[in-house]
Amino acid sequence: MATASDTTSTQAEDERQSIDEIVVSGRHLSSRDASIIVEQEFMVDVAEALSRLPGASRNQNGRLSGIAQYRGMFGDRVSVSIDGFGVISGGPNSMDAPLSYVSPMITERLVLERGIPGVASAPESIGGHVDAAIARGDFSSGERFDFGGMVGARYANNGDTTSLAGRLTAANRSHRVSLVGEANRADDQQTPVGRIVPSQLSRDRLDASYAYQDDRNEFQVFAGYLDTRDTGTPALAMDIRYIESQLYGASFGRQLSPDLSIDARVGYNDVDHVMDNFSIRPAPDMPMQYRQNRTGGDGFVFALQSEYSMSDFLLTAGVDGRLASHDSLITNPNNAMFFIQNFNDVERDVLSAFSAIRHESRNSDWEIGLRYVDVSTDAGEVSFSGLMDMMGMNAGQLADAFNAADRSLSFGNLEAVFKYSVRLTRDLAFSVDLGSKTRAPSYQELYLWLPLQATGGLADGRSYIGNLDLSAERSNEIAVGLDWAGERFTISPQAYFRDVSDYIQGVPATVMPANMLATMMSGNGALQFDNVDAEIYGLDLGWRYSLTERLGVEGSASYTRGRRTDVSDNLYRLAPPNASIAxxxxxxxxxxxxxxxAYDGQNRVSAYNDEQPTAGYGIVNAAFSWNASRSIRIDLQAVNLLDRGYQDHLAGVNRVRDVDIPVGERLWGAERTVSIGAVMTF
Structure with missing residues (x-):
């Protein structure tokens, strides 16, 4: 909560705002964060908006399964929250990645913490922190209840993609009740070389909330529902049959005194997820190859935080936690005797405490913080049935070894972050971040006992096994930035370097039963998660030049280089150098x-899993928006206007046979796509 003594800090921030902020076209950029108003963007996956922010991108395994990537790290390494609440995914391959739990037309904004996230942002944010905010409406200024909201619709010719959204809000100055919802539908997407099969999608997202505020208190409670059906993930071995998720949460804030405030929140979500390899993609030739995977995830997140201000200092302290459970069972509908219990009663609990002090003055500010993170994990015994002969013998050896091992593990990690920024001149500011961040192994990296592709969405087509001897990753990082804001020209570059010890990736497995089993199933030996050493460095920036009051040119650029330092190899699935100008x-x-x-070619690819290089490309886009009245907006957009054929390096390779794009070939980008939309507010 804001405090009365925040006035000094606010004035200082306002004075700095003119030199460290770029705001244009619904996008904001400063040395501390980058954000985008998502509802103004034509997309069905909110993760796609990340690629429009410097240094950020998304790994696309399906049209609704985008995985956040920032400065060379992705997946669990990038912390993602929705309105400050973490999300527990249900699928071991991240088909329901965290940003799939929000829909674009009802998402108010997407905020990326630029540089090293402060300790108060989130635990295990070694690769960055992203927060999405749902647009639930505002309180009004009077005692009488006012009704407002919006209705909107969008259509894109490619794949007959439609989105329908609405919000109804009743509010006065103290109470707000809001109901929001969005429905997304699409058929298979077309590319210049043919259809991507399957790339159809179906998702419904609902959210109901009540909020209260007065001079000293804030309170909100919400309930949400996500229903995803028959949605393709062509870069993975199976597709989504359904994802049913319930999300609940409550938050409370109180101003205890002019200088002291507290904030608390607690959330719960439950996921039921089924995927298979035969319903919406061409089915296997042999009935014995049919596979269905039912997975589930559930758990609680909570946080308690206090802020105390004195003079120019702000003290922050808090505790938070995430208690998650996961299960996964693979079956064959043609064989009632077949099953693989690849994750059973898995628990991963994160408990953490932090403290930070921040100082702000007219020309500079600094922040220093510490966080201790305790991660405890466990898993139940596993079993299988229906694997015959040598496959059954090898699987039995792996299951016996796993069940006999000590699966109860704990990781205790200390993190530290220091941030400093100073105004050098009226137009120029300098910032530097120093940090040491950690991440304990994911449950897949620890407990994947059989060589499978349940890898958190790596989508490299290789089979992996877990490793109970993994250590936590630690990234020691520095980020240095400048912010220049002249009368007409603004630019905000940042350079960074990450030295990552015990980086977790696959290496050739030395477990003979796993290699024999993987070779029989796929023709390749297994990979095993292991700790290696790595470094990641790069530069990203955003800029804008105002030609006139109405005409401006803007752009961004990003460069990321990631490599192992213990051997000569590159890190997997990193975004190639790219730039834009508008x-x-x-x-x-x-x-x-x-x-x-424009994207440069990516030739610095990983050898350990035979990652394919990609060629560079450029595409042209155009957009038009017309405010037909104070309450109606009409939008038109054309993407890939020149209908260029291209392959996005982060799109993954095709895993579906008997379709236009051969198995093992990089998925192609969409052909020219024209979209129209309308939004009415009331």
Whole structure:
């Protein structure tokens, strides 16, 4: 909560704002964060918005399964929250990645913490922190209840993609009741070389909430529902049959005194998830190859935080936690005797405490913080049935070894972050972040006892086994940035370097039964998660030049290099160097945007899993927006206007046979796509 003594800090922040912030076209950039107003963007996957922020991108395993990537780290390494609440996913391959739990037209904004996240942001944010906010409406200013909301619709010709959204809010100055919802539907997507099969999608997202506020208190409670059906993930071995999720949460804040405030929140979500390899993609030739995987995840997240201000200092302290459970059972509908219990009664609990002190003055600010993170994990015994002959013998040896091992593990890690920024001149500011961040192994990296592809969405087509002897990753990082804001030109570059010890990735397995089993199933030996050493470094920036009051040009650029330092190899699935430039014109009632986005080829690929290089490419996009009235907005957009054929390095390789794109070939980008949308507010 804001405190009365925040006035000094707010004034200092306002004075700095003119030199460290770029705001244009619904996008904001400063040395501390980057954000985008998602509801103004044409997309079905909120993770796609990350690729429009410097240094960020997304690994795309399906049209609704985007995995956040920031400065060379992705997956569990990037902390993702929704309105400050962490999400417990249900699928071991991240088909329901955290950002799939929000839908674009009802998402108010997506905020990326630029540089090293502060200790108060989240535990295990070794690769960055992202928060998405649902648009639930505002309180009104009077005692009488006012009703407001929006309805919107969008259509894209490629795949007959439709989105329908609405929000109804009743509010006065103290109470707010809100109901929001969005439905997304699409058929298979077309590329210049044919259809991506399957790339159809179906998702419904609902959220109901009540909020209260007065001079000293804030309170909100919400209930949400996600229903995803028959959605393709062509870069993975199976597709989504359904994901049913319930999400609940409550938050409370109180101003105890002019200088002291507390905030608390608790959330729960439950996921039931089924995937298979025969319903919406061409089925295997042999009935014995049919596979269905039912998985589940559930658990609680909670946090308690206090802030105390004195003079120019702000003290923050808190505790938080995440208690998660996971299960996964693979079956064959053609053989009632077949099953593989690949994850059974898995628990991964994170408990953490932190403290930070921040000082702000007219020309500078600094922050230093410490966080201790305790991660405890455990798993039940596993079993299988229906694997015959040598496959059954090898699987039996692996199951026996796993069940006999000590599976109760704990990881205790101390993290530290220091941030400093100073105004050098009226137009120029300098910032530096120093940090040491950690991440304990995921449950897949620890407890995957049979060589399978349940790897948190790596999508490299290789079979992995876990490792109970893994250590936690530690990244020692420095990020240095400048912010220049002249009368017409603004730019915010940042350079960074990460030295990562005990980085977790696959290495050739030395477990003979796993290698024999993987070779019989796929023709390749197994990979085993292990600790290696790595470094990641790069530069990203955003800029804008105002030609006139209505006409401006803007752009961004990102470069990331990641490599192992213990052997000569590159890190897997890193975004290639890329840049964009856009011309914007805004009149009183309409705006026009044209942009060129260019990606360099990615030849620095990992050898350990035979990652394929990709060629560079560029595409041209255009967008038009017209405010037909104070309450109606019409949007038009054309993506890949010149209908170029290209392959996004982060899109993964095709895993589906008997379709237009051969198995093992990098998935192609969508052909020219024209979209139209309308939003009415009331």
């Amino acid at each position: 011309l914007n014109f805004a009149d009183s009632s309409w705006s026009l945007r044209g942009e060129v986005i």
